[in-house]
Amino acid sequence: MDYLDKLREISIQNYTPIVKDDGRDFLIEFCKNNKPKNILEIGTAVGYSGSFMLMNCDGYLTTIEINEKSYEFAKQTFEKMGLTNRVNCILGDAKNVIEQLDGEYDLIFLDGPKGQYLAYYERLKKLLKSGGYIIADNVYFHGLVNGQEFVKHKLRTLVVNLRKFIEYVKNDKEVECQFFDIADGIALIKKL
Numbered sequence: 001m002d003y004l005d006k007l008r009e010i011s012i013q014n015y016t017p018i019v020k021d022d023g024r025d026f027l028i029e030f031c032k033n034n035k036p037k038n039i040l041e042i043g044t045a046v047g048y049s050g051s052f053m054l055m056n057c058d059g060y061l062t063t064i065e066i067n068e069k070s071y072e073f074a075k076q077t078f079e080k081m082g083l084t085n086r087v088n089c090i091l092g093d094a095k096n097v098i099e100q101l102d103g104e105y106d107l108i109f110l111d112g113p114k115g116q117y118l119a120y121y122e123r124l125k126k127l128l129k130s131g132g133y134i135i136a137d138n139v140y141f142h143g144l145v146n147g148q149e150f151v152k153h154k155l156r157t158l159v160v161n162l163r164k165f166i167e168y169v170k171n172d173k174e175v176e177c178q179f180f181d182i183a184d185g186i187a188l189i190k191k192l
């Protein structure tokens with residue numbers, strides 16, 4: 001078993017949220033086919049998805065994480081995977097960090113706070129090259145976003161915000177979008 005398989009097992013055991021297997025495979029295929037040069041990730045966690053993206057292209061990754069323990073863990077992951085020289089790990093709140101970034105990205109993996117996707121969206125679009133993609137995970141949030149199920153009070157704002165995000169993206173004339181019922185719901189958004 002290699003390091004990333006162990007990391008996946010440990011993350012599942014510890015309830016550390018990482019991308020599901022089919023979402024990971026989607027990212028791998030995307031990186032293999034599109035060879036992004038400059039990737040931005042919102043929500044590093046332990047460096048699992050970031051490692052897979054880098055292992056399947058020859059680009060560079062800027063990744064933002066708010067939790068200091070996860071940030072430190074992710075740095076170790078990238079070190080162990082021999083990827084450190086292709087990663088810029090940033091500790092901070094994505095809301096503030098994305099305002100300070102001025103790179104031009106050809107892939108943004110949006111996997112941070114689910115209730116904030118719409119709040120980040122216009123800024124992320126500015127950071128994206130024309131022809132670049134945003135891949136957003138968890139847009140269906142355990143089936144609650146497009147289901148009829150009663151949504152518990154503590155999740156209601158998050159679910160409402162994800163619904164607004166989906167509607168906004170669908171009506172945005174500056175992008176083309178596709179939604180995939182894999183992982184926890186994936187949106188693939190291409191800036192025109």
Ligand SMILES: C[S@@+](CC[C@H](N)C(=O)[O-])C[C@H]1O[C@@H](n2cnc3c(N)ncnc32)[C@H](O)[C@@H]1O
Nearest residue numbers: 017018019043045048049065066093094112113
């Ligand atoms: C679903 S996990 C990311 C999983 C990771 N992309 C993977 O698949 O390996 C979401 C991460 O976003 C982080 N996060 C939550 N709010 C954040 C914020 N405001 N700014 C940056 N990171 C945030 C959480 O601490 C958590 O580690």
